[in-house]
Amino acid sequence: MKTYITVTSLREKLDQLHEKNQKLAFVPTMGALHNGHLSLIKSASQYASKVCASIFVNPTQFNNPDDLAKYPRALEEDKKMLSSAGCNYLFAPTVDEIYPKGISNKVSIDLKGMDKVMEGQFRPGHFEGMLQVVKRLLDIVQPQFLVMGQKDYQQFSLVNQMIIQLKIPTQLIIAPTIREEGGLAMSSRNQRLTSEMRIKSAILFKALSYAKENIQTTNLQKIIKDCTEKIALEGLKPEYFEIVDATYLSSVKEFNPDQKLVACVAAWAGEIRLIDNIIL
Numbered sequence: 001m002k003t004y005i006t007v008t009s010l011r012e013k014l015d016q017l018h019e020k021n022q023k024l025a026f027v028p029t030m031g032a033l034h035n036g037h038l039s040l041i042k043s044a045s046q047y048a049s050k051v052c053a054s055i056f057v058n059p060t061q062f063n064n065p066d067d068l069a070k071y072p073r074a075l076e077e078d079k080k081m082l083s084s085a086g087c088n089y090l091f092a093p094t095v096d097e098i099y100p101k102g103i104s105n106k107v108s109i110d111l112k113g114m115d116k117v118m119e120g121q122f123r124p125g126h127f128e129g130m131l132q133v134v135k136r137l138l139d140i141v142q143p144q145f146l147v148m149g150q151k152d153y154q155q156f157s158l159v160n161q162m163i164i165q166l167k168i169p170t171q172l173i174i175a176p177t178i179r180e181e182g183g184l185a186m187s188s189r190n191q192r193l194t195s196e197m198r199i200k201s202a203i204l205f206k207a208l209s210y211a212k213e214n215i216q217t218t219n220l221q222k223i224i225k226d227c228t229e230k231i232a233l234e235g236l237k238p239e240y241f242e243i244v245d246a247t248y249l250s251s252v253k254e255f256n257p258d259q260k261l262v263a264c265v266a267a268w269a270g271e272i273r274l275i276d277n278i279i280l
């Protein structure tokens with residue numbers, strides 16, 4: 001696996017692929033990789049002959065400067081993991097390379113409020129920064145396939161909207177959430193959990209699974225109340241537990257077997273904010 005720091009050097013390589021008609025799948029990450037990320041690399045290689053990953057801790061999507069400062073960084077270890085998972089190219093740019101001075105690359109599209117609910121409500125500006133970096137990375141890499149995790153379901157939905165509205169010629173693929181033993185969704189942030197909280201945080205997946213088991217028979221408001229209580233009883237601080245339409249992320253009041261739904265949760269486990277979801 002070769003690592004590219006500049007846009008020019010990466011494009012030079014990717015132009016060669018393009019000339020040979022080779023397809024490319026792209027997996028953007030912020031590094032501090034775990035098996036969840038590696039599963040995306042493996043999925044990506046089923047769609048295209050070459051896989052490019054990026055590692056870029058995007059400052060514009062952090063609404064909390066402390067979270068940005070403490071975000072784990074482990075480039076050398078990450079490179080080994082990517083290489084062993086079959087990644088062909090790594091793009092690991094500097095901030096100046098992604099955001100050259102004087103160029104505004106903000107994305108302005110109508111997200112119909114999808115960016116204002118759940119994560120959007122608790123992390124103002126987060127999705128604006130996320131879409132900005134994904135658009136910039138897609139402009140640079142120009143992949144046929146983009147592979148993203150279900151773990152960040154709202155992020156996936158917003159990128160999907162952006163691709164549709166801006167008619168970006170890339171097919172978006174969703175890959176399942178990889179979990180630790182006990183059910184906690186793998187996340188780069190988990191390494192900052194205390195060992196006690198790491199065990200207790202399994203309640204998030206337990207609550208989501210409870211919602212899935214009871215969705216057809218129980219009033220949705222009761223499910224939400226029960227799940228929120230279960231999480232609080234375990235010592236986490238729930239921020240939201242919502243059941244929403246899987247495409248538009250609008251809140252759903254009643255179960256309808258013809259509507260695809262997703263339950264999404266965010267909670268603080270001590271100092272660490274965790275998110276998870278389940279397709280119902």
Ligand code: AMP
Pocket residue numbers: 028029030031035036037039040147148149150151152175176177178179185186187188
């Ligand atoms: P991040 O490095 O957190 O920005 O995540 C990069 C990509 O990995 C995103 O598409 C995430 O949804 C995905 N991802 C993160 N955690 C997991 C997981 N546990 N299972 C599958 N994909 C994940």
